[in-house]
Amino acid sequence: MISSGFFGALARIYPPGRLLTRTAELAPYESDGLTAFRVRPGGVVLPTSADEVIETVRLCHRFGVPFVARGSGTSLSGGSVPIEDGLLIGLNKMNRILQYDPQERIAVVEPGVINQRASQISVGDGLYYAPDPSSAAVCTIGGNVAFNSGGAHCLKYGMTSNHVLGIKGVLPDGEVVQFGGPSLEQVGTDLLGMFVGSEGLFGCALEITLRLLPKPEKYYTLQAAYRSLEEAGNAVSMVVASGLLPGALEIMDRLAMNASDAAVQANYPKDAQAILIVELEGPIEEVDAETPLLQKLIDDSGAYRVDVAKNAAERLKIWTGRKCAFSAVGRLSPDFIVQDGVVPRTKLGEALARIDEISRQSGIPVANVFHAGDGNLHPLILFDGRTPGALERAEEVAAEILRLCIKLGGSITGEHGVGLEKRAFFEEMFGKKDTDLMRRIRDAIDPGQIANRGKMLPDTSAPALTHRGLHPVEKQGLAFRS
């Protein structure tokens, strides 16, 4: 239980309405995008300034109360699930753009700023913020920083870490630090890089300096239909071998297409077993010169139907079909698990064949949507949580797929983070020795395990999994997973 002294101290920082302790007020914060986990926090605070966050973290440190700092709670790995009897620091009210400098192509934002807003504020100057997780309309920059979020354009542009230049943050004991700065280049140890993606274990970002890029002048987006998943996979290899560097290379299988079709009437060819989305982007002349090369490759790859986006609306339609696929799977199945493993690109075919085998052997349907350009798989494991044992069986399939990714030399997570969900596989990927090193580092930064306790590192007990179906914001079509 949290002491009344702690709440009393919080009440001196927060007015009623920004300090929530009643059961009904806490309910909305019980889970995140991975709805299988549900934990009621001891309390929720909604700070509006960096100083309030710093004071709050210092109080948590003093009273030994664990905290979870989070934005919109869209984590797909359970990374922002609260801690029982801990404090949840909700950062959505810290949503100011502190500085925007189009001349230097940077923006300094508070952690609660929504991802898409970073692009919206700069659109008039022809700039944008490149990382584009499918939840971009609701997820926050602070959450993106904590989990080094990805998106569909990572092969060419990298992940969140490659677009964050500086961070003012608070360590778990209340120490305020400044990493990096406004420049693209820095000197000294890259502590910024170590902080980003640390899943909240090193504290909380308060001000984040983002790098903005000039918006590509032209996009050329095509969607090619194949009679087999293997052909689509081979097409990816051909594109990569050609020397082209597309902004995105995405594949969906038949089951995923069915789901998107049901949700947004994507009108995929009925007999296609896979579709491949390829997007070239850049200066007009460059894209125009690359286009015939890509077209020939796709024709040679066995695609039997190719649709090219003729305008921005058609491009958006292709991307909506792709980005809504996860949530749309909810139309096919009451429950599903999203996995996020990575395999070396040359092992994609092997991985997909093996996933198909696992699916057939277990009788559990698996839909595949993935970032083919960087080998980041997103198998969607479908189940009905009302059937006794179904969740456990689906979990077993998910585990087998993750172990496959490790065996093939890949990773257990490409962009969702380890969170609560994949902790059990962490040591299998990194081995005991390197896991221990990370644990010792966490303990040096946060000996009391105050900050996001229990996430990423496999050392404390996890809350039990239950089936929950879609997240409320997904049901409303406000957010997609990827």
Place this chain on the structure above:
Amino acid sequence: MQQPSTIEELQEIVRQSPRVHVRGGGTKSALSSGAGVSMEKLTGVIEYDPSEFTFTARGGTPVREVETLLSGSGQYLPFDPVWVDQGATLGGTIASGLSGSGRFRYGGVRDFILGLQFVTGDGESHAGGGRVVKNAAGFDFPKLMVGSRGSMGIITQVTFKVFPRPQRYATVRVKVTSPLEGSALLQKLARSSLELACLDYQPPGEVVMRVGGLASALARRVERITELVALPVEVLLDEEEQGVWRAAREFSWMPTEDTLLKIPLLAGQIVSLEAMLSSIGLASTPRRYSVAGNVCWLAWPADRGPADLVAILSKLDSRAMAIRGKPWGVLGSVRDAEFQKRLAQILDPAGKLACRY
């Protein structure tokens, strides 16, 4: 000079020594002078599959060897490593955190390092990151090593992401009349969607930029750059244009006796830095603003101490690293010392690897 040829030998050296200072190719004298351990025998590419866009090599591998291998498959390291001709190694490139003019387009060394193995101050060998191009698992040790100058661990093996190399390049050179005009041109071009590969300003009066891509589109892209620049330009091709960027990355403009400094900044600070240099009598010291004005490479005269420099850094709210010449290390204010100190307690408990330079 000790020269371990296996990781085990290196681990033994670390365990036995009270202090370990490692060097790669020795191209950055301010960082490597006085080193007692050379990585020149821990070399070799371990794995390279062009279709993965990755390679893995030992820490002491010369960058030149890797570039030759990559170019055979039409690929390259987009962050444009420096002092390649003079023998810079992969490990030294990471530990110094240096990237060349070409980092403008796709990012610096930090953006292309995927995974590594390293020996910590207690002599243990560890791994971080992965071998695939996308990975969000675990603490990002690969990035932590960037710029750490050996203080967080000794890099024994690395995996990098690579890209297909543009088919052809062209370079456009423009004369400007003042730092104000130069920095304004940098800002204007950096904001354009013309996708320049490099964009540098050499005071007092030259802005130079590089564009790369398919040969068939290059002439028209150069025309559009010329239209945007709206000043008389000189267009360089082939060997002549390659020479411009080779000279930049080998720092052949830099007097060898001076101290070479790297100063991160913004293009909008160039005018004020230029004024400060003039005011202390350094108006003619060799320097180059690279990466669209995000870094100043500055030759600090050998007969000058760092006092004026520290004052300049304070006004710029920036820091500097001495790379060649005087072993001054990193100068300027530090606001992340507590975090670094706690990491070092684990990675270098006995303080064997601590930077003393």
